[in-house]
Amino acid sequence: MNTPHEKYDAVIFDLDGVITDTARYHYLAWMRLASTQGVHFDEEFNEQLKGIDRMGSLERILMAATRQYSLAEKLALAEEKNAQYVALIANMTPDDLLPGAVRALDSCRAAGMKVGLASVSKNAFTVLDKLGIADKFDYVVDAAKLARGKPDPEIFLNAASVLDVAPSRCLGVEDAVAGVASIKAAGMTAVGIGDPAVLAQADFVIPALTRFDLNDY
Numbered sequence: 523m524n525t526p527h528e529k530y531d532a533v534i535f536d537l538d539g540v541i542t543d544t545a546r547y548h549y550l551a552w553m554r555l556a557s558t559q560g561v562h563f564d565e566e567f568n569e570q571l572k573g574i575d576r577m578g579s580l581e582r583i584l585m586a587a588t589r590q591y592s593l594a595e596k597l598a599l600a601e602e603k604n605a606q607y608v609a610l611i612a613n614m615t616p617d618d619l620l621p622g623a624v625r626a627l628d629s630c631r632a633a634g635m636k637v638g639l640a641s642v643s644k645n646a647f648t649v650l651d652k653l654g655i656a657d658k659f660d661y662v663v664d665a666a667k668l669a670r671g672k673p674d675p676e677i678f679l680n681a682a683s684v685l686d687v688a689p690s691r692c693l694g695v696e697d698a699v700a701g702v703a704s705i706k707a708a709g710m711t712a713v714g715i716g717d718p719a720v721l722a723q724a725d726f727v728i729p730a731l732t733r734f735d736l737n738d739y
């Protein structure tokens with residue numbers, strides 16, 4: 523019988539940029555789209571898009587363009603970006619899991635905690651299948667059913683509610699500024715993955731899941 527964790531009953535992970543480096547593929551696909559629209563796009567611009575849903579990301583890129591776009595044009599561009607992204611993830615395998623990801627997920631299970639996945643990506647189920655880790659989660663949020671993306675707390679609150687754990691007893695793990703904001707707005711504790719200067723709102727920041735340790739939080 524596991525001793526329950528003193529502070530948390532659930533850990534809710536983001537996917538892109540936390541468990542696997544799909545953040546890189548989103549970057550490449552947006553880069554290509556931005557260049558077709560004459561918009562300058564670089565790592566810094568991309569940082570603002572991390573964790574932001576597809577249409578929200580597109581809107582931000584098109585705000586830097588020189589003309590207005592109709593809704594039909596926007597939908598076509600979003601579709602084009604997604605086709606590019608889907609092609610980039612087509613050959614993913616379990617080798618694409620980031621170091622420490624499986625160990626971190628398994629350590630939560632072993633500690634008797636519920637494990638959730640909160641990604642705003644509509645491709646999350648496909649990516650989980652390719653990585654072969656779908657069975658490591660008690661609940662995966664379906665991004666298609668969300669009304670609002672990160673930084674709104676809806677996605678993390680939905681995960682907590684289905685996992686039947688109070689938000690104050692949940693730990694959220696995120697690589698994006700918008701994602702950390704979503705966790706904090708949900709009333710949870712945030713573990714940021716990345717640069718402490720960028721993820722200043724997180725309660726803890728580690729460079730990668732290789733350093734994830736439940737005893738530290």
Ligand SMILES: O=P(O)(O)OC[C@H]1O[C@@H](O)[C@H](O)[C@@H](O)[C@@H]1O
Pocket residue numbers: 537538545548571572573574575576579604641642643644645646698
């Ligand atoms: O276009 P998708 O696959 O639904 O993904 C939406 C978003 O998913 C998030 O996880 C990524 O951080 C964003 O970069 C991405 O735009």
Ligand SMILES: [Mg+2]
Pocket residue numbers: 536537538539540545572573696697698701
């Ligand atoms: Mg992310």
